[in-house]
Amino acid sequence: MTVDEALPESRRKEVVRQGVSVGVATGLYGVSFGALSVASGLSVLQTQALSLLMFTGGSQFALVGIIGAGGSGTSAIATASLLGIRNGLYALQVSQFLKAHGPKRMLAAHITIDESTAVGIGQEEPAAQRIGFWVTGLAVLAGWNLMTFVGALAGNALGDPKTWGLDAAAAGAFCALLWPRLATGDGRAAAVLAAFIALLTIPLVPAGIPVILAAVAAVIVGCMAHGRHERGEDGLPGADPTP
Amino acid sequence: MNTWTTVLVACALAFVLKFSGFVVPARLLEGPRISRISALLPAALLSGLIVTQTFAGSDGRIVLDARLAAVGVAGILLWRKANFLVVVGAAAATAALLRLAGWS
Structure with missing residues (x-):
């Protein structure tokens, strides 16, 4: 591959700002996931494990939704995995501009999600694509996990989830995730x-x-x-x- | 299957799917039909999830309750281009208020 020209400082800052703001905005949704997960019967630790290790929102909502509705573990895993296939397709695109190997590639794979891919692909220069991908992915990872924790604690404090309509909130979250796909x-x-x-x-x-x-x-x-x-x-x- | 097993197996598979895109040759996954089906999978699954979360009652009966009203409110808000958290919050509030008023 060709050697990238250095990215001007102003441009670098612009991409970093974009990634961080996407991270903050997306991270906020973590509150709803944390609360819903605990309402579905998962512990705070299990909820946090999903945000840290699974780290793909649609699949996480699906997994806890099915567990909460009394579905089997197998069907919850199958649905979450089917929803996660798109991340593999994103990774195909990301691997075109990201030259990462070894542990760095493992980390890159872990943060290959809708937002990091979108910001990365959205840049023109290869150097900006890489910065956009890394900054967005890591910012979302941090924000999503922090707010999941807040949501899980809040959900735990609320008591019976049905009183607060948290079961309906899951359906609302799926509506919001579906909307752009229509x-x-x-x-x-x-x-x-x-x-x-x-x-x-x-x-x-x-x-x-x-x-x-x-x-x-x-x-x-x-x-x-x-x-x-x-x-x-x-x-x-x-x-x-x-x- | 206990919940921890479910959580950890699902986490492992999520990572395998992400990582596979970095190591699998692109041409294996780039047939027009395969890419069309995988692009449509999220829409189909999310739609299925909305229906089950809204209508499924205990022991597999179809129930019409406060959740349906909540989804209606969510749909209207999305049509009005509302933010994700507003949609989720309004859906919860709708169901909570209807239940407070005594409707299932």
Whole structure:
């Protein structure tokens, strides 16, 4: 690879500021995760372990949501892992500009999430991409864990979670995570089909399984979109699979 | 499975998925159909989670209660471009107030 030109100081500061502000803003959501996790029956330590070691918000919310609803550990793990697949795809993109090896690469993998990838890819110069990725990832890691702890302690102090509507807060959090993914037609189709699958299977299978069955909607819509492409109807709204 | 096992296995798998992107050759995962399906997976799973968190009662019955109203409020706020924490807080408040008023 070519040697990067040094990044001007003003530009470096700009990228660092962007990463830190994303870290602070995202970290705040950690409060809701901490409170919901404890409300779902996890201990403060288990809650903190998830934020520190799993460190991918959607999967964490899904795991505690399914445990809280009485789903099996296996279905909770499966759903969290299916949601975590996208991080592997982000890592493919991040590895293009990040030249990290050994333990540094392990740390880079750990902080490969929506926010760090978005800020990294969003920069023009390779040096700025790397700074953006590292600063954002580490800032989110710090903020998310700190606020998870605050939320877990608060959740513990609240008592019965239903009195405070914390069970409904989980559904609200999933709505907020889903919302940006409804921008494309395929996203909307997958979401609607998944909702039907989940609704129809709730009475038939144990808790936690309807969510995994809902994942089939992504396969169906993904394959149908493929057919559309083959028939040359490209350029339909939402045909672009990129999130 | 005890909760600690669930937590730690899920954490390990989350890391494996992230790390795999750094070591697996890109072409293995870049087929158009595979990338379309994996791009749609979060939408499908989150939608499934919303439905189960909203409608599933104990012993697998479908229940209509304060959670449905909370999700409705969340949807309206998202449509009005509200912030994540506002949406989550309003959903909780809606359910809490309805329960205070005596509705399930």
